[in-house]
Amino acid sequence: MSTPTAMPARLYIVATPIGNLGDMTARAIDTLKQVAIIACEDTRTSGKLLAHFGIDTKSEQTINDSSNDKTDKTADKKGHNKLWAYHEHNSAIQTPKIIEMIQQGHSVALISxxxxxxxxxxxxxxxxxxxxxxVTVAPIVGASAAIAALSVAGLPSDRFSFIGFLPAKTHGRQKQLDALKSRTETLIFYEAPHRIIASLKDMAEIFGADREVTFCRELTKTFETVYKSTLGALIDFVSADDNQQRGEIVIVVAGNSSATDDDDISTHDALLQRLLEDLSVKKAAALGADITGVKKNALYQRLLELQNE
Known part of the structure; x- marks a missing residue:
């Protein structure tokens, strides 16, 4: 029989640094030292990180690992390899194995x-x-490039959407950007270095060259860049410096401010009148603001006008 770990048998979602190793939390280190299995994207990359923090990738715990990859066969043996490869190409196979390990009493950490x-x-x-x-899932919080970029962007952070990577092909990318152009919340994108200029040009064309944006590159690393400008100016900045076309990139784009102008509020009259049928002016304004992104006070005033018409 396998010997359960002293640590509660759960799935721990553990954040690791995005660049500066000083951002690794003490709780993350402690968790990775104690768990029976560490599921990671790339065992070589994660192995270097764990070695830096003195986290042994060999466990003294006995584990029944009769179904793991051939390279990690350690069924009913001590000193098994804690690192399990878990990525998009093997997730369908590895997922049930990991769940089974937890159900047997072993703790598992997932890192990227x-x-x-x-x-x-x-x-x-x-x-x-x-x-x-x-199975209980526990977050071990830490670094996130998207949130780090938002925190330094100087753009509204009360409402935002994380979009992630845009489609690689031009048609798909432009189609998605077109669907996003009227959104009023701040938008956060990731982008690959070899596509950054093409993506910025598509954003400028569809969102408008004067749309505010903050370009974040290599956050927490030695050559970190945080550059706030407009999309049009950003294209020039990135195009003029090959270094800005390298590394990990996050683009934080302001929402569509024209959708919140008072002059445009009348376009929402049909919605506001429907809300008034069931809600007070105050509640209708609050719900209308959530739906449209228009400021609540502006909608409140428009609702009063609609009541008096």
Missing amino acids: DAGTPLVSDPGYQLVQAAHSAG
């Missing part, structure tokens, strides 16, 4: 190559399976 797992990284299937199986 950098940052918080599941944010444009593998892991959704595993977390979903854990919930379906009644």
